[in-house]
Amino acid sequence: MQVRELIVSSFRSLISNKRRSILTMIGIIIGIASVITILSLGDGARIEMLKNLQADSSGQQSTEITFSPSNDAKISGFNNDDLARIRANAKVSKVTVQSDDHGILSSEGTINGKSITASVYLATTANDSEIITGHGIKATDISMDNPVALVSQSIAKKGYRTNRNALNSGIEINGTMYTIVGIINNNAIKGEFYNYDVVVPRHVFENSNATVNANTLKLTFVSGTNISKATTDIKDQLNKIGSQHASGSYEFFDTAAMLKGITAVIKGITYFIVAVASISLFIAGIGVMNMMYIAVSERTQEIGIRMAVGASQKQILWQFLIEAVMLTLSGGMIGYLAGLGIAMGISAFLPFKASVSLSTFLLAFGTSTVVGLVFGILPAKTASNKNLIDILR
Structure with a gap:
């Protein structure tokens, strides 16, 4: 058959x-x-x-590197040079610094449709220092959680060409829209940290960004990257030539290994x-x-x-x-x-x-x-x- x-x-x-x-x-x-x-x-x-736990909706993966000071001094572990060096890494698509020690962090945003990466100072009290045009953040703004902001001259010109045009206009930081009430000096400095570009009320910012951590560098990688190896390489680099490598240590918790x-x-x-x-x-x-x-x-x-x-x-x-x-x-x-x-x-x-x-x-x-x-x-x-x-x- x-x-x-x-x-x-x-x-x-x-x-x-x-x-x-x-x-x-x-x-x-x-x-x-x-x-x-x-x-x-x-x-x-x-x-x-x-x-x-590991990837966002677009398939990109994120990890975090934290800085731990060797003593009780309030030291911020990341500066502009650190960020520039890390952003040059082709495997990294986004870098955000969370530095609660000085109330300053690096955040993504837009002004008049143009993307920016700004150093943001989170104000807890009335702030009118370094004001060039307009007025500062008032005590009532802090108490009533008004979404107002101060921006540097360079940020104002990038979005609206002139300081006057920028006043009472909008700037979006990490998904929250703020009204610009004042223009500050480009060289505004807070404590031992680097220059800041934007000032917003801390409580308003934290209400819409509940995951802010102290002295934490959040890295987002392009799809397909071996995030454990890439993050470890960046951590080792920071421990060798990072801005505060002599004052503490940079650490990385390998969530990928935990997930395995x-x-x-x-x-x-x-x-x-x-x-x-x-x-x-x-x-x-x-x-x-x-x-x-x-x-x-x-x-x-x-x-x-x-x-x-x-x-x-x-x-x-x-x-x-x-x-x-x-x-x-x-x-x-x-x-x-x-x-x-x-x-x-x-x-x-x-x-x-x-x-x-x-x-x-x-x-x-x-x-x-x-x-x-x-x-x-x-x-x-x-x-x-x-x-x-x-x-x-």
């Missing part, structure tokens, strides 16, 4: 015993559905965790549960074997007739083996679809979506095929080893 004829014959044999075939397939369906559900939910949880450990634990738990669920596949395989033995016993005359008309033992073996594989493969594909449906339904009530990948399909396909081959081979051999003379008697 040709392969096509063997497949058609096997299919007809299964169809002729629909009820028995369906009942036998139920075990396979339950086993595969359980495995696919667990894997899809486990992968979904792992991917969501990685996305939330967490994902390894999640994978281990997922695979353990999958192994437990796979027990049902073993039980289902025994059911397939039992069904095939019954089929061999019931079709003894059919086997004899096939042998009498020239069918070889190999053809008889493949006949029954294909039946077993078709049975388990059909159950596997139904179980795969059922597992995906269950996983999607469950994930609708969870804060993450189930992950569907080609690997889960290949797992369902491969497992179903292997179960059919393993538990169908003995009944198939029994059928092929029957003696024609004994059958005819």
Whole structure:
């Protein structure tokens, strides 16, 4: 018999015993559905965790380097030279300094549609120092959380060409829009820190930027960068030639390494549960074997007739083996679809979506095929080893 004829014959044999075939397939369906559900939910949880802790919506990844002074002195660990050196790194797409010690940080923003990176001083009291035009930030602005700002001459000219045009216009800092009420000197300096370009009320800024940390350099990398290695290289560079390398140390907590450990634990738990669920596949395989033995016993005359008309033992073996594989493969594909449906339904009530990948399909396909081959081979051999003379008697 040709392969096509063997497949058609096997299919007809299964169809002729629909009820028995369906009942036998139920075990396979339950086993595969359980495995696919667990894997899809486990992968979904792992991917969501990685996305939330390590990358933003565009796929860019962020890390943080902190500066720890060697004594209690209020020293800011990063200056303009440090930022310029790091921004020259092709792997870095964005650098933001958070320096709570002096109330000054580096922030991204826009003025009249033009992007800027400004050193922002967070004022906690009325501030009218270095004013050239307009007025300073008043005590009422601080107490009432008015979104007002002072900007340097260079920032004002970049956005509005003249100081006068800039007054009472807007500047956006880290997503918050402020009204410019005064222009300050370009050389305004606060404490031991570097020049600042913008002054805003601290409370207004912190209300919209709750994640501000002290003496922290936040780095955002382009997609595909090995962030652990890149951040470690930058940290080592800062510890050698950073502006405050002699007054403290620059440190980096490798979240990527931590995430690898967490994902390894999640994978281990997922695979353990999958192994437990796979027990049902073993039980289902025994059911397939039992069904095939019954089929061999019931079709003894059919086997004899096939042998009498020239069918070889190999053809008889493949006949029954294909039946077993078709049975388990059909159950596997139904179980795969059922597992995906269950996983999607469950994930609708969870804060993450189930992950569907080609690997889960290949797992369902491969497992179903292997179960059919393993538990169908003995009944198939029994059928092929029957003696024609004994059958005819």
